Amino acid sequence: MRKPFFTSAISAAALLLASCGGGGDSNDFGGTPSPSPTPAPTPTPIDGNGGAFAPPAQEALSVTDVQTILAQAVGEATARNLPSVIAVTDRVGNVLAVFEMNGARATATTSARTASGAINSPLVDVQGVEVPAAAGAIAKAVTGAYLSSAGNAFSTRTASQIVQEHFPAGPTTAGLESGPLFGVQFSQLPCSDFNQRFGNAGTAALIGPKRSPLGLSADPGGLPLYKNGVVVGAIGVMGDGDYGFDSNTLDVDKDDEEAIALAGIQGFAPPASISANRIYVDGTQLRFSDAVVSDLSPLQSNFAAINGTAGNLIAVTGYASNNIIAGTAYGTEASGIRASTSAEFKNRDAFVLTDGSGTNRFPIRGATDGANVTTPLTATETRAILEEAFIIMSRARAQIRQPLDSRAQVSISIVDTHGEVLGIVRSPDAPIFGTDVSLQKARTASFFSNSAAASDLLGNPDGDVAAFVSRVRTFLNDPNALTGTVAFADRSGGNLSRPYFPDGELGRPNGPLSRPIEDFNPFATGLQAALIFPNLGQHLAFVTGASPMDTPMRCTSTPDAVAGQNRLENGIQIFPGSVPIYRGNQLVGGLGVSGDGIDQDDMISFLGLHNAGLRVGGIGNAPKAIRADNVVVDLGSANVRLRYVNCPFAPFLDSSDQNVCEGL
């Protein structure tokens, strides 16, 4: 009696009618219109040796492709009468061309508009900074390229949705939690010790991931480029002089820059089946673009007709010369990211970062922090952690990838208590941004759990940075806060880094690492932004030519742990996906994961470390008693507990287990 006859009949009728649906164009971005129904992958038993992932095909943009893309974008910009600067990058962030149209605004200004809608005054953090338009265009392109994969096509608009104080920003969401990738805009920083720079010599010339002049961008107008379903790069358009974000997801935001970028990607648009509009976070659909193909003017694709006429290719200091280069195929040695060798990593699925000459940039090694740690992590332990985390990832159901039931793909970084990298591995098609972010996260967890956290911050010559220590101590009512008494996962530190505490709750003061909501916007995240603000200033001066000196390849002015070793060399990250590593009660490092949903990132780090501890003994997650979720903040009228990690629902493809972190 599972289904009475009459219901079958009705159901059949329903199906017949259901099959007559028509097509529209509200989500037509020019990609393959209809999703080819890809069967869910058969879960393969994960043995830690690989075989769970198929690497993406090695595709790249040719010079002709870039010309076409530029011509299409310039055509649309001309039709819209918005002369712009247009940048095209490959997947690993090499700038393939920057085209400046005649009359294009030379600069753009980072938005100082706060949640109240007012322009903030005085400016805080990176608000209201005038930047070269080309830098904005490059940052947008890098964002589109770095956030996307063969399983998800994200744009700067998508980024805008996930970095604001409520997710997604709009009139219905006030009071709800912040975006899941809150703070990701301050990654791929120009000062990063991890990201590569333009101008490397020889075979290292095109290795990535390259840095971005402004980190990631939330300003619509950066869209990824695809060939045969594989990300090959992105386009970024800067023309309106406002480098901002979209604070209302509910409306259809008519943004000329986005339309220009959309024209640019025609012929290289992502398959409709993987666009952000097919990806849901807690039931909320992400957004690829509010501009659609039907908004576009007839495509112009003749580069020769515009080059030198509508504008010119330009050189950008630190990023590009004034010509077009072909993209580098992701996965090749030249791209800086390639499949690992069996000597490098046991799991044959793993990809590693390479120097262009075959040498792993971050080979697995033991910790270097013997000066401060009794028993530092050994190479065996580091390897076990990375291997176990890789297994959890391989079993995990992706949150941000199509088709459904794809495996999660992330980057995994491990650092010691001095912030030194002990190893980085990636799945074959993990979004690029997560490589730098996973390292930021590992360092952040390790840093805030470290007994030197307060002294490091107080040692920063910038009083603005140092002031955060006392704010934390007052807020937590703990004069010893930030001295290693509490294990901070990135989720915990993130709790303190929101403009409301607890996160999203209107009428509450900001977390002590953030800014008051009156000052806050994605350019003013508090400590995170303050730490690298001087670096950004140095770099922009270099790009504009105002200064011959670029910022050093080492973010922040935090004192060194020991000579030559610094804990925060690519900045901090304030959204979840990392855990500190402990040996008993002693902090020995940090494990950072980035590239899928934040709960997945949390689980991969937490369970990966847990399982490694079971395997090699001695190491593991922080003892429950010192985890940050024991910290209860007294707000006077309420008590609010910090969080540690949050493992996802229905996490695994190979089992229907739920609550898999419970009790650990």
Place this chain on the structure above:
Amino acid sequence: MAGLSASFVPILAVMSGQAEQLEAQRASVHEIEASLIALIAGEQFDRKMSKSVVSGAFMGMGGPDLDEKGAEKDGELAAGQPVPKDASNSSNPEQSETPDPLEMEVDSLTADEALIDGRRRPGVQQILPDPVTQNNPGAVRAPPPEAFPTDEFPVPDRWRILQSLCPAKGGDQAIYTLFGALRSNCQSTLNPYAQNVLKGDKPIPADKKPGFLKGDDWFFVANLISDTVVEPRSFPIPVGVQTTERPDSIDVFGRSGSEVYAQTFITGFALIKGSTAYKPPDVEYRLTLATQVNHVNVPERRVLFVEPSKPSHRTDWFVGLQEAFFDYHIRNTSARYDFDSFRIGIQPMQADFRGFLFQDNQLGFRLFGTRDNNRIQYNLGAFVQLEKDTNSGLNDITQTPRESYIFFANLYRQDLPFVGLTSQFSLTYNMNREKSDIQIDDNGFPVRPALLGDIRGRAYDVVYPGYAFDGRIGRINLTGQVYGAFGEDRNSFFTSEPAKIAAYFGALEASYDVDFLRFRASGLFASGDSDPYDNTEAGFDAIFENPIFAGADTSYWIRQTIPFAGGGRVISINGRNGILNSLRSSKEQGQSNFNNPGTILAGIGVDADLTPDFRLSGNANHLWFHKTETLQTLRNEGSIPRDIGWDLSLAAIYRPKATQNMVFRLSGAALLPGKGFEDLFDQTDQRDFHYSILLNAIFAF
């Protein structure tokens, strides 16, 4: 039997073999029990029941509101004395004439021969018997009518005839020895269960009647109902995102047990012109207020309030306007009291027999009536949905009404297609214009537009053609319903484009009585959407369901709301007191959602009337999603099985006085999760099922 007001269904249900129907009295935290309000609406249910309940038929609400009229007719018909409405008609009865005898004499008989004994013929005089003479010495002639003074009638109206015989306090009680039953008519005027002017048993005395009430026969009715709910239950609850109640909460799902306590007082007042017991009222004014205090305690943060810093318990109260209408009896259309009436204001409305599509107290206008000796009933209506108070579900008239309009027409026909079966044909149109609407509920959660998909506002037009039947074939009691939902959603939240709505619903329940047992079998199907992106929304959703079906709110799945954790922060799989898996933000405040997984139910049940005042009911239902593609899409999970699980429930109803004035119900239900449910949810409690316990006490005065 005549159609009864929607109001009576729950009561009838209880008495007519549907123990679980008591569940319809939604004294829940989230909603006022429509049925309770209904109780008030039908302030005369006691009396009514004695007549109407016998048939056990389940007449749909939304049928003409015949609470007065129908019952009245029953009475009249039973007495075999249909009272003609118009005296002028009755004064001229057609006389049947004797046959003309002339035609019979023609050829065979002579006139003399034809004069048979006992017959007469013009011109022929039989010999008459001797006249009877009466000799009755001392007899007194009856007084002529003029002997009685007409200006000194001792009884003000016929309702007071008996009371006029009541002996004065402390006076001679001898009459009771002669007429013992009179005692029950001579109770204190304060006794609500005796003939009482405040309960509409007797008209307002002429000297106490306010001047603005013109004419005679004005009745006043006051009601008070107390409804108490104690409800421990469990359902999957996610831990707070921003903060948690306890340390070591490091997974999505936390503890699941919670409790609800709700006390509702329903106070109703009505002014009725007419004759409550002898002819349909001409005019009715009614006002019903429901006052609820509720307390909820849950184990996790950010469940009751959007603010995670707030505690995980909440006490709230609200006074809702559940009825405020004017009812006018336009005319009678036949000698059998067929009529046309209209009713305007906040009134109970139910679109079908079982409350599948729309059952609520809402603001509207309704024209209704009967034809063909009440064998045809019709309704034409237009409603606008009032905003609801979030935590009580009561009407909140301090807020602007929603831009959601309901137009409907329906027709009931008795004995179609079989004797004993009533058919209903209906057409309901829901016009929703809430595209630009932003509604945040009292707890701070957005309800319109729903926080699902592209989260943009949307408007829609949907038409529900429906056919329903209710009654019996032979000894098998049957009720059935088929609906289609057709129209257009201006913005499918999956595609951000207009999408066609094409969804289907069917339900069938059959029961069979054996001695004191009633065995039931139920099946329900609501179509689900199989392709989120095909621009057709095939998930059936109602406007405002309150289904009395398959155990009603005794059943776990109907009673409890399951938050769609992971698939929507403020979205539920199903609504409270709802059976459809509709993924709405709120049954009370959210919009209909046709991008849903659909529902399939198959179940059996039994009601046992162990004693006249005690009933035990049991239900075993199995539930499935019809299509899980929408869930899969929203959850980023490609493999969600359809099986929801077993819903087992047991309910006991105790009515100590065998009336509806005191009703106690204790029910317990368990959901044994199937693969689909397990795939979606978990909990940290060491318990592999969910429960719903409902203790409900109702006192009506």
